[in-house]
Amino acid sequence: MSTGVSTSTDKIIVDKSRSHRNKPVSRAVRRTRERLQSGHSSAAAFDRDALRMYMSAFLQGASIMPLFVITTAALGIYFTGNTQTFLWAVLTLTAYAANIYLVRRARKKEISPEAARKWRRVLLFGQLMIGSCWAVFALQECNACDPSGFILYKGATLLIALSVTAMSNFMLTPAVLVAFAPSVVALAAKAGISRDLLELSLAAIFTTTVIFFNYISDRLFQQNLKILSFQSEKDDLIAELEVAKSMSDEARRRAEEANLAKSRFLASMSHELRTPLNAILGFSEVMSAEVMGPLNNPTYKEYTNDIHRSGQHLLNLINEILDLSRIEAGKYELIEEAISLLDIAEDCIGMVQLRARGKNISITQQFEPELPSVWADEKSLRQVVLNLLSNAVKFTPQSGEIHVKVGWTAGGGQYISIKDNGPGIPEDEIPVVLSAFGQGSIAIKSAEQGTGLGLPIVQAILAKHDGQFVLKSKLREGTEVIAILPAKRVLQSLPAVEEAQAVSRKRKSFA
Numbered sequence: 174m175s176t177g178v179s180t181s182t183d184k185i186i187v188d189k190s191r192s193h194r195n196k197p198v199s200r201a202v203r204r205t206r207e208r209l210q211s212g213h214s215s216a217a218a219f220d221r222d223a224l225r226m227y228m229s230a231f232l233q234g235a236s237i238m239p240l241f242v243i244t245t246a247a248l249g250i251y252f253t254g255n256t257q258t259f260l261w262a263v264l265t266l267t268a269y270a271a272n273i274y275l276v277r278r279a280r281k282k283e284i285s286p287e288a289a290r291k292w293r294r295v296l297l298f299g300q301l302m303i304g305s306c307w308a309v310f311a312l313q314e315c316n317a318c319d320p321s322g323f324i325l326y327k328g329a330t331l332l333i334a335l336s337v338t339a340m341s342n343f344m345l346t347p348a349v350l351v352a353f354a355p356s357v358v359a360l361a362a363k364a365g366i367s368r369d370l371l372e373l374s375l376a377a378i379f380t381t382t383v384i385f386f387n388y389i390s391d392r393l394f395q396q397n398l399k400i401l402s403f404q405s406e407k408d409d410l411i412a413e414l415e416v417a418k419s420m421s422d423e424a425r426r427r428a429e430e431a432n433l434a435k436s437r438f439l440a441s442m443s444h445e446l447r448t449p450l451n452a453i454l455g456f457s458e459v460m461s462a463e464v465m466g467p468l469n470n471p472t473y474k475e476y477t478n479d480i481h482r483s484g485q486h487l488l489n490l491i492n493e494i495l496d497l498s499r500i501e502a503g504k505y506e507l508i509e510e511a512i513s514l515l516d517i518a519e520d521c522i523g524m525v526q527l528r529a530r531g532k533n534i535s536i537t538q539q540f541e542p543e544l545p546s547v548w549a550d551e552k553s554l555r556q557v558v559l560n561l562l563s564n565a566v567k568f569t570p571q572s573g574e575i576h577v578k579v580g581w582t583a584g585g586g587q588y589i590s591i592k593d594n595g596p597g598i599p600e601d602e603i604p605v606v607l608s609a610f611g612q613g614s615i616a617i618k619s620a621e622q623g624t625g626l627g628l629p630i631v632q633a634i635l636a637k638h639d640g641q642f643v644l645k646s647k648l649r650e651g652t653e654v655i656a657i658l659p660a661k662r663v664l665q666s667l668p669a670v671e672e673a674q675a676v677s678r679k680r681k682s683f684a
Contacts, residue, residue, distance in 0.1 A: 220289035222401050223394075227296070227344035228280045234341045235273050239266055241337065245310075245330050253315045253323070261313070265306040272299040296345055300338075300352040307334055308355035312363060324371045331356060331379055335386055343390035344397060350387045357383055436498040447495075450488050457481040493626040496556075497609060500633040507550040507637055511664055514547055514554070514587050515540055518579050521558040525566050533572045541580035545665035547587055547658055553634045560627040561591045561654050568595040568652070585660030586640075592653040598646040607632065607644065631656065638662060 246262035249255060279292045311331060315323045335353055342348035357380050364372035457480040459465065460473075468474045499505045522536055529536055565575045578590040598606055609629045632642045639659050646652040 220286060220293065221284050223344050223397070224279070224284060224289055224292060224296075226397065227342065228276045230341050230344060231276050232273070232280070234337075235269075237341075238334070238337060239269055241333065242266055242269070249313075249326070252326070253318050255313070255315055257313065261306065261310055264309065265303065268299075268302045268306050272296075272303060275299050293345070297348060297351050300342065300345070300348045301355070303338075304352035304355045307331065307353065308359040311356045311359045320369075321371055324375050328375045328379065332382060335379075335382060339386040339390050343393040346391055346394045347387060349383065349390045353379075353383045432501060436501045446491055447488065450484055450491065454481060454484045454488065457484060490626075493630060496630055497626055497633070500630070500637075505633070505637065507553060509548055509550055511546040512549055512551045512554065513544070514589060514658070515544055515579055517551070517555050517558055518577060518589055521555060521562050522577060524559060525562045528563075529566050529575070532566070532569070534566060534569050534575060535573075536575045536577060539576065539578045539580075544579065544581070544587060545663055547662045548664055549638055549658065549662055550634075553637070557631045557634050557656055558589060558591075560631050561589075561656065564627060564654075565591050565593040565595070565652075569593040570595060582657055582660075585663065586658050587663060588655055588657045590653060590655045592651060594651040597648045597650050597652055598644075599648050600646075603644060603646065 242262055242265045246258050249258035275295060279296070282288070284292060311327060313327070331353075335349070338352055339349045342352070357376070360372070360376040360379055364376040457477045460468070460477040461481060463474075468477075496505070518538075518540070522538070526536065562575075562577075569575060573594050576590075576592045578588075578592075580588065582588050607628055609626060628642075628644070635642045635656055635658075639661070641655075641657040641659075643655040643657065644652070645655075
């Protein structure tokens with residue numbers, strides 16, 4: 174997070190007039206959701222996509238049907254000797270060439286929804302031209318040929334042409350019906366005139382096949398429409414996710430700016446307040462000690478003591494706010510050196526011992542001997558241990574007990590554990606207690622008021638050391654807090670395996 178944000182940026186962090194900048198984003202989200210909710214039930218919504226798919230499929234297989242026409246014509250001329258087949262082939266190839274030209278021309282243009290319907294009609298007309306050519310083929314006769322063999326030849330050719338057309342043109346519905354309706358009419362008319370059984374059978378079989386292939390093409394078209402619909406919904410969802418991500422990034426940026434402005438404000442105000450507070454503390458201490466002469470009224474001396482205590486409490490609060498703001502602003506630097514966690518724990522216990530005796534609280538110690546030094550900031554770790562011990566003394570009732578443990582973790586790091594038998598913390602209030610200025614309800618009622626910054630500062634300092642902070646508490650059973658430093662902070666590795674086995678069971682709970 175950059176620390177060079179201008180003051181003007183800070184001033185607009187809470188400016189509600191900025192909401193108008195999100196109006197285009199909100200409209201985009203609303204349109205996307207409307208598309209998702211309305212669905213895509215009509216084929217008209219995908220006219221352009223269907224036409225593009227048809228044109229791609231048609232051009233990819235553009236050489237198949239002309240080769241089939243040439244092969245059919247060559248076989249017809251070879252077996253029947255009828256030159257009319259050659260003229261039919263030229264006419265059919267011309268119709269196919271015209272269709273290829275139309276498809277390529279349509280593909281080069283930017284097709285609008287209105288133009289899509291127009292081009293669809295044009296391409297269907299092209300299929301009708303090809304179908305008319307196949308109708309001409311269906312009307313051909315060969316007097317010199319075997320009737321059954323020639324009808325078989327015509328029927329096989331028409332069925333192959335029908336299947337190829339159905340597979341390549343199903344995205345242009347109803348291309349199959351339009352293309353082969355003339356052939357059906359031609360075969361039916363010829364069969365009706367001749368009343369020949371073979372002709373009637375061919376007409377019936379081909380008509381049934383056209384209807385079947387038209388049904389199959391329509392089902393394939395509907396399935397592809399569903400695929401297009403799913404693709405469109407996926408694209409809409411991706412668009413909405415992108416918009417939501419953009420809004421989230423903007424909100425995160427503004428939150429970071431607000432957090433930075435808050436940290437700078439707290440740091441600035443803490444410095445400004447600390448200067449007069451030092452004067453208040455100094456003068457109240459001079460007055461309480463009667464350095465300049467005795468105070469004739471004992472009430473005034475009591476007032477000076479109250480002023481000094483209140484000022485000291487306020488100074489402690491400001492110092493904690495300043496520490497937290499420095500940590501959040503990324504300006505909290507560690508001065509690392511080799512230190513002993515045992516020594517720090519003993520010193521901090523000595524500092525709170527007087528307060529503990531005042532409440533008749535016993536502090537027991539359980540330190541693992543000969544712990545090696547750790548690489549850490551002594552002042553910061555001393556602040557961590559002192560904060561945790563002060564909280565334990567503060568929330569432990571009269572004649573209570575506090576247990577302090579220092580030792581190895583199972584992972585090779587070191588820990589300090591402080592456990593009390595105070596009122597405990599309800600499980601649902603633990604996140605509140607760990608947040609800045611947060612305090613548990615029972616703890617507030619059962620002990621003196623605090624700032625609610627101690628535990629957040631402890632967590633932040635341990636995080637700077639790549640450590641962990643664990644809080645375990647049960648209502649009316651007490652609280653245990655554990656500060657853990659990782660193995661990479663220890664200046665000496667774990668004891669040998671045979672020495673560690675004796676104490677491994679004690680460390681498992683702190684892994």
